[in-house]
Amino acid sequence: MTVTGRHYLAIPGPSVVPDRVLNAMHRASPDIYSGELHEIVPGIYEDLKRLARTRHHVAIYIANGHGAWEAANTNMFSPGDQALALVTGRFGEGWALSVEALGVSVQRLNFGKQAPVDADQVAAALQSDTEGKIKVVLMSHVDTTTSVRNDVAAVRAAIDRAGHPALLAVDCIASLGCDVFEMDLWGVDVMVCASQKGMMTPPGLGFVWMTDKAKKAGARSRWRTPYWDWTLRTDPSQFYHLFGGTAPTHHLFGLRASLDMLVREEGVEAAWRRHQRLAGAVWAAFDAWGEGDGKRSGIGLNIADPLNRSHAVTTVKFSAPLATDLRTWVKANAGVTLGIGLGMAPDGDPAGDGFMRVAHMGHVNTHMTLGMLGAIEAGMAALGIPHGSGALERAAAALA
Numbered sequence: 001m002t003v004t005g006r007h008y009l010a011i012p013g014p015s016v017v018p019d020r021v022l023n024a025m026h027r028a029s030p031d032i033y034s035g036e037l038h039e040i041v042p043g044i045y046e047d048l049k050r051l052a053r054t055r056h057h058v059a060i061y062i063a064n065g066h067g068a069w070e071a072a073n074t075n076m077f078s079p080g081d082q083a084l085a086l087v088t089g090r091f092g093e094g095w096a097l098s099v100e101a102l103g104v105s106v107q108r109l110n111f112g113k114q115a116p117v118d119a120d121q122v123a124a125a126l127q128s129d130t131e132g133k134i135k136v137v138l139m140s141h142v143d144t145t146t147s148v149r150n151d152v153a154a155v156r157a158a159i160d161r162a163g164h165p166a167l168l169a170v171d172c173i174a175s176l177g178c179d180v181f182e183m184d185l186w187g188v189d190v191m192v193c194a195s196q197k198g199m200m201t202p203p204g205l206g207f208v209w210m211t212d213k214a215k216k217a218g219a220r221s222r223w224r225t226p227y228w229d230w231t232l233r234t235d236p237s238q239f240y241h242l243f244g245g246t247a248p249t250h251h252l253f254g255l256r257a258s259l260d261m262l263v264r265e266e267g268v269e270a271a272w273r274r275h276q277r278l279a280g281a282v283w284a285a286f287d288a289w290g291e292g293d294g295k296r297s298g299i300g301l302n303i304a305d306p307l308n309r310s311h312a313v314t315t316v317k318f319s320a321p322l323a324t325d326l327r328t329w330v331k332a333n334a335g336v337t338l339g340i341g342l343g344m345a346p347d348g349d350p351a352g353d354g355f356m357r358v359a360h361m362g363h364v365n366t367h368m369t370l371g372m373l374g375a376i377e378a379g380m381a382a383l384g385i386p387h388g389s390g391a392l393e394r395a396a397a398a399l400a
């Protein structure tokens with residue numbers, strides 16, 4: 001079978017890049033010393049802050065999400081510091097490892113692969129740090145591997161309850177622009193993101209937002225090297241210092257277009273609602289597939305409570321190797337690429353063939369989501385994977 005039409009990459013990053021963003025990038029190299037590039041940068045800074053719901057600061061790096069982690073790390077820590085990492089999947093562990101690589105000792109609270117952060121455990125861990133050695137609490141808003149969504153405000157409340165001075169640093173790489181996030185209202189000190197998920201721009205830009213308090217705390221960091229130092233990157237009137245070298249020219253034009261769409265036209269709150277609706281349709285379909293005959297295929301959502309689920313990505317379990325079989329069929333025959341079960345493999349399923357991830361983040365709409373679900377249904381029929389009935393009706397009803 002040949003696949004015609006436009007292919008849909010439904011993996012949790014990179015996400016679909018809108019034609020408007022691609023077209024904005026398709027141009028000759030601009031002058032980096034004056035002209036249009038200089039004119040668009042202050043507005044980009046303003047809109048990045050609106051996206052994160054903060055009145056504080058943002059720094060842009062030429063980096064992916066791993067780079068954004070390290071950008072934040074080098075500004076937040078000094079040799080001898082400690083961190084408390086709240087781990088709810090592979091990405092939480094990844095950030096912890098990147099901090100550890102600096103020589104910071106990291107205490108982990110691991111909540112497994114199917115549950116959110118328990119704020120009471122955070123408060124208890126901070127209370128027992130009587131000498132105040134922990135400088136930063138690290139957490140993911142959404143861990144893209146498990147698709148769990150954590151309650152950031154509850155973690156802030158736990159830090160305050162413990163009377164602990166640690167900064168709260170949050171990874172929103174999978175959630176920004178998709179799930180409700182209120183940096184200032186929730187008391188987040190540092191937040192990191194990257195361009196290629198909810199921000200709908202090709203990979204290559206990393207972002208770190210920080211409050212005045214975090215900036216002040218960071219001033220004593222002894223790991224800050226010229227490129228990663230965030231102090232000079234936050235004042236858009238100082239263009240030459242913003243990017244630590246040549247500006248990411250084409251990415252900035254693409255980002256301008258994506259922020260036009262997300263922040264100025266649709267609006268952040270409307271984008272949150274859109275993601276919530278689309279996620280609800282995906283959940284309804286998998287719930288239906290998992291019933292009846294679907295029990296024989298072990299079909300089920302990884303996160304049981306809808307309140308703890310991401311609106312940007314959904315991790316689903318199957319009996320191995322059905323998830324891989326289905327992904328392979330859908331990619332080859334239906335023009336949809338679904339996400340692999342990253343970091344989810346239990347013992348006895350080393351290749352992770354029992355999990356897959358369905359992305360519904362960024363430049364997505366009703367027909368893309370229903371089409372993707374229809375392709376999955378066709379794949380299960382073609383492969384003879386037992387499944388419950390009525391999934392597409394339920395998904396459509398969730399969107400009606």
Ligand SMILES: *Cc1c(COP(=O)(O)O)cnc(C)c1O
Nearest residue numbers: 064065066091142144173174194
């Ligand atoms: C994608 C992702 C990362 C890693 O980002 P890269 O750009 O691949 O380095 C980190 N954390 C979360 C939550 C992510 O979703």
